[in-house]
Amino acid sequence: MLIKSIFTIKGHICKSLLSPQTSSRASLALNLLRAYSSDSKMSKRALIFLAPGYEELEFISAVDILRRAGIDVSIAGIPDKNPVLSARNVAIVPDISLSEAFNAGTFDVLLLPGGLGGSKAMAESEEVGKLLKDQEANGRKVAAICAAPTALKAHCIGTGKKVTSYPAMAAAMKEGGTYDYKEDDVVVDGNLITSRGPGTATKFALTVVKELLGEEKACEIAKAMLIKF
Amino acid sequence: MLIKSIFTIKGHICKSLLSPQTSSRASLALNLLRAYSSDSKMSKRALIFLAPGYEELEFISAVDILRRAGIDVSIAGIPDKNPVLSARNVAIVPDISLSEAFNAGTFDVLLLPGGLGGSKAMAESEEVGKLLKDQEANGRKVAAICAAPTALKAHCIGTGKKVTSYPAMAAAMKEGGTYDYKEDDVVVDGNLITSRGPGTATKFALTVVKELLGEEKACEIAKAMLIKF
Numbered sequence: 001m002l003i004k005s006i007f008t009i010k011g012h013i014c015k016s017l018l019s020p021q022t023s024s025r026a027s028l029a030l031n032l033l034r035a036y037s038s039d040s041k042m043s044k045r046a047l048i049f050l051a052p053g054y055e056e057l058e059f060i061s062a063v064d065i066l067r068r069a070g071i072d073v074s075i076a077g078i079p080d081k082n083p084v085l086s087a088r089n090v091a092i093v094p095d096i097s098l099s100e101a102f103n104a105g106t107f108d109v110l111l112l113p114g115g116l117g118g119s120k121a122m123a124e125s126e127e128v129g130k131l132l133k134d135q136e137a138n139g140r141k142v143a144a145i146c147a148a149p150t151a152l153k154a155h156c157i158g159t160g161k162k163v164t165s166y167p168a169m170a171a172a173m174k175e176g177g178t179y180d181y182k183e184d185d186v187v188v189d190g191n192l193i194t195s196r197g198p199g200t201a202t203k204f205a206l207t208v209v210k211e212l213l214g215e216e217k218a219c220e221i222a223k224a225m226l227i228k229f
Numbered sequence: 230m231l232i233k234s235i236f237t238i239k240g241h242i243c244k245s246l247l248s249p250q251t252s253s254r255a256s257l258a259l260n261l262l263r264a265y266s267s268d269s270k271m272s273k274r275a276l277i278f279l280a281p282g283y284e285e286l287e288f289i290s291a292v293d294i295l296r297r298a299g300i301d302v303s304i305a306g307i308p309d310k311n312p313v314l315s316a317r318n319v320a321i322v323p324d325i326s327l328s329e330a331f332n333a334g335t336f337d338v339l340l341l342p343g344g345l346g347g348s349k350a351m352a353e354s355e356e357v358g359k360l361l362k363d364q365e366a367n368g369r370k371v372a373a374i375c376a377a378p379t380a381l382k383a384h385c386i387g388t389g390k391k392v393t394s395y396p397a398m399a400a401a402m403k404e405g406g407t408y409d410y411k412e413d414d415v416v417v418d419g420n421l422i423t424s425r426g427p428g429t430a431t432k433f434a435l436t437v438v439k440e441l442l443g444e445e446k447a448c449e450i451a452k453a454m455l456i457k458f
Contacts, residue, residue, distance in 0.1 A: 057431070057454075060289040060319065064427070067317040075319070083312070083322050088296040090289065090304070093312050093320035167455075198293070199431070199455030202286070225286075226396075226428030 043072045044212045047107040050094050051078040053117015056086045057198040065205035068221045076101045087115045110135050114146020123154035132157045143193040145204050162189040166197045272301045273441045276336040279323050280307040282346015285315045286427040287374050294434035297450045305330045316344045339364050343375020352383035361386050372422040374433050391418040395426045
């Protein structure tokens with residue numbers, strides 16, 4: 001007869017089937033170690049915020065491309081799990097609510113799509129701020145596009161780093177000298193990935209894939225989607 | 230006191246405020262004529278199908294770009310108004326059901342996003358076939374991208390015209406010599422607009438805008454979205 005033990009490592013639920021003979025503390029610790037060391041081979045996890053007024057193309061490019069790459073994507077609705085309206089009234093149903101995101105384990109990347117309304121909502125959300133600060137403090141990735149880098153600034157994320165944003169947000173991002181502002185389509189500085197707008201959304205999402213899973217995977221996805229990358 | 234009369238012309242609900250003095254049959258006919266002649270200045274209308282398994286980026290690029298251009302877009306859910314799951318499990322809530330589309334007046338363009346599941350569902354839908362045949366018979370536009378041109382073929386739409394599709398669908402599209410197959414990103418032949426895949430989705434949607442509202446409007450939208458067009 002087998003005894004099933006379930007434990008959580010780095011946000012992943014790991015199931016281990018142990019025989020009675022090996023169900024000692026030592027073997028449990030061994031299994032824990034094995035699961036931990038193989039963590040890099042486990043599916044990467046992304047949390048994508050869905051806030052009222054999000055830019056449709058920026059949101060969906062991220063979900064589409066990250067899921068094609070095999071990344072485990074959770075869409076967190078702000079404020080809750082009800083359908084969220086985009087800047088142009090497309091209603092999308094989130095996977096989880098923002099508060100559920102706190103109990104969903106850790107994510108390899110938190111991704112903030114743009115859109116004026118969505119970015120304002122993320123900038124004003126204390127919960128988004130907490131998740132971002134925890135993400136940064138633990139050396140994990142944050143990605144924001146278009147107007148969303150202003151939400152990073154509102155929560156004091158990525159201070160001193162190279163960033164970009166939608167051109168109309170450049171002045172707000174430059175103000176106070178918080179960042180080293182660039183005008184490239186996508187800017188990567190350590191764990192921070194930023195980009196400019198709908199026209200750079202696929203390149204942005206592919207860069208997130210590249211940073212998490214390598215260039216080969218990003219190029220494979222781009223090729224299947226007929227995107228030059 | 231004013232008498233409100235409501236009448237429908239070419240699918241648009243027109244409200245006319247008439248005084249009792251002018252509420253004769255003659256003046257009604259005159260107002261009808263005025264509304265009809267000014268129809269070209271009225272908002273263009275698009276119906277975009279949302280079928281289970283749709284390709285996310287192709288669907289949302291069309292909605293985003295057409296609505297930015299001021300086109301009145303209705304999202305028709307297949308089979309009904311419940312949230313429809315994409316190829317990668319994004320749940321989007323349609324504006325209307327497919328059967329409601331029959332009573333929603335005429336549309337300047339019917340647009341079919343790709344995705345294997347979505348294209349199969351559209352190919353198998355008698356209602357989609359009826360809408361497409363009516364659209365073609367009345368000289369109005371049809372647009373399809375990626376795998377969706379196979380749904381056009383299933384309903385015998387655009388026979389003899391130049392078309393393109395996702396490369397993997399080229400053989401199926403060429404079979405039987407129904408079409409003059411091309412490999413351009415976007416192919417326009419009369420009222421038929423076809424395109425290749427997610428990587429050509431914004432160019433496809435901008436071409437639909439160009440065909441309906443002119444190049445200037447398409448370029449204005451592209452510029453605001455940081456898209457080269």
